[in-house]
Amino acid sequence: MILALVAAGCTSSVDGASGPELPFEESAGPAGEVPDGLDEFYGQALTWEKCVDYASSDLDAQPLADPAVQCTHLTVPLDYTDPGGETIRIGVLRRPASNPAERIGSLLINPGGPGVAGLSTAAALGAENDDLAARFDFVGFDPRGVGSSEPTIECLTGDERDADRADDVEIDATGAGVTETEQENRDYATKCVERTEFGEEMLANLGTRDVVKDMDVLRSALGDEKLTYLGFSYGTRIGSTYAETFPENVRAMVLDGAVDPTKSPEDEVVAQGKGFQEAFDDFVAWCVDQGECPFDSAATATTAFQDLTRPLADNPIELPDGRPLSYEDATTGVIQALYSQQLWEHLKTGLTELSQGQGSTLMSLADLYLERGRDGEYSTTQDAFVAIRCVDDPRITEPAQVRFLGQRYLDAAPFLDHGNPPSPARDSCAFWPVPNTGEPHLPDVEGIPPVLVISTTGDPATPYQAGVALADALGGALLTYEATQHTVFLQGNPCVDDAGTAYLVDGTVPGEGTRCQP
Incomplete structure (x- = not known):
């Protein structure tokens, strides 16, 4: 999908190509089916600008200073059952595809956590993986309550x-x-309510149930009929939840370092x-x-x-x-x-x-x-981690x-x-002052295209068998990586990266029993 420019100039962009001068407004949606009452969100224009002011920690500063990336805020309902009520903003980064003539669409990326800010991950991965970055806009987002999104969990x-x-x-x-x-x-739970804007209402609408709805708004606003997604670690739970909530909107998903949705x-x-x-x-x-x-x-x-x-x-x-x-x-x-x-x-x-x-x-x-910075301040990750887990799971x-x-x-x-x-x-x-909104279950994803699950035999944080279970639950393909580490895709292993890239580009899944080594 080529996005329609409402106002643009010209300057140097990705790999020296001509691109719009920042800031500029862009209108690409709505794309695909729009849920009732959400037309203004799915069709909203986005104002893209430099990313330096979106850094939420010391670790973000360098990748977000890259002149090849663009940032914006996406407006979404605080509570999807009341779309006419309060709104919040989601921080979004895009690194446009370096070969626009062969561009497939957007690749939406989540690094996991839960609660990890996603802008710098997309910026760094896009800069380091030329083949995939030629075909896709690498898009990262800070989930609601996290990083450059507004408000944040405090x-x-x-x-x-x-x-x-x-x-x-x-x-x-x-x-x-x-x-x-x-x-x-x-005291910690009380401080989260008192120090977070919108208090209990924000905490009640923070979890994965609502993050996947934000993702669908973002998909549409970017002009993509279908979602192409890469989720690491807890981002695999976000992926499986999206597939269950919007099965007709899935184009392709790579889920690396799986969380078993039934455990x-x-x-x-x-x-x-x-x-x-x-x-x-x-x-x-x-x-x-x-x-x-x-x-x-x-x-x-x-x-x-x-x-x-x-x-x-x-x-x-x-x-x-x-x-x-x-x-x-x-x-x-x-x-x-x-x-x-x-x-x-x-x-x-x-x-x-x-x-x-x-x-x-x-x-x-x-x-x-x-994520403690040199100034003694912390990113939002730890507070968001607790807040999200408290609403995502039974206590x-x-x-x-x-x-x-x-x-x-x-x-x-x-x-x-x-x-x-x-x-x-x-x-x-x-x-916690609000009820949980999720619980473990076997996702109902009938009708989605094949997904690719990558699982590492010695993964310390998301054990290998969780990947086996997730692939089975989603009816997807499993790629095994034999090593001791947490996640692997787009980190320099040719066997894994080639298989995942081929899948994302043309939908080809690896053969049954495919295994890769360092």
Whole structure:
């Protein structure tokens, strides 16, 4: 679809091609079927401008400074049952296809989370994958409540989150510890309501149910009759939910690092714990083989890791910047590094430092995971993560269930056993002021075209079998990647990238049993 320009000049654009001067207004919709009462949203004009002001964290700044990208805000209803009521705005980025003559349409991308801002992901992937970027506009969006979207979910200040990270009370299963933890979690829910514009109404309409409706508005406003979508990690749940909600609007979907739509939140947490334990074991085998590893052998590594990290709960390490490396921060840093083998060298360094009473590398990894900027401020991701999960899934409200789940998790991931009994303290979702809007189920997606699910055998965060289950649930094709990392498509593996690109361009799915290696 070639978009109609309402007002435009000329300047340098993608790969030196002539393109419109920013800002400019563009009207391309409505495209496809428009739900009743939503005509003005599906047919809205978009004003594209430079992206530098859309950066919501330090990590966003460089990719959003690329002159080849354009940004806008999409207006959508706050509550789709009341389209004439309050509206909110969704931040959107586009990197136009570098070969307009062979352009297929838009490729809408979500990096997961839930709650991760998506603009910089689309900008970076578009700049690094020439073949696909020649045929598609790479489009990223910040889901409602996230990043450059307006309003954002606001719960904790930067100082409050620093204090929360330094406080390891959540692993204290004594009566006083449980009381303190639950009070903190009640206070957190209250702050989310008080500090977020539209309060409870925003929190009630934040989840995946509403994000996929925003995506369909965006599809139409961009001028695409059908949606072409790439979802990573939790973005696979967004993809399967979109396919169930708008099956007639699906053109193609690549879902990488799958969330099993039928698995309960409890089983999902335990499966993730098992995945991180397996990734930790793989890291240890690599580390011992490399030499100069803080662990003597794989057989003793779990105990040795516990001996390194458990003392931090009572005696955190004070770092040069004055912050303490807590038990929570140390294990968060380790989890961050287990997402990708590219970070294993940093993890080895961090654990070696810890054995010497130092903690700067692990703190840096934890800051990366939690998206803490150099100025001490945080992105919206952590607050949005909690808020979205609280409305996307049923809550655990019985302390006995919480304790049982905690024990299951520690059994699945013994390297993360902190040495205390599992706490029965309920999390913030148990005190959330609005009901959940989703629950695990087998999606009804009859009539959608074949989708491509990519699953990695050693994925620590979204275990391989979840990809097998998702492909089966959607009647799609499964591509297996044999490695230890979280997600892989468009990250430089020719086998995976060629298969996914061929699918997105012409709909060709890989043959049954196709496997790729590093």
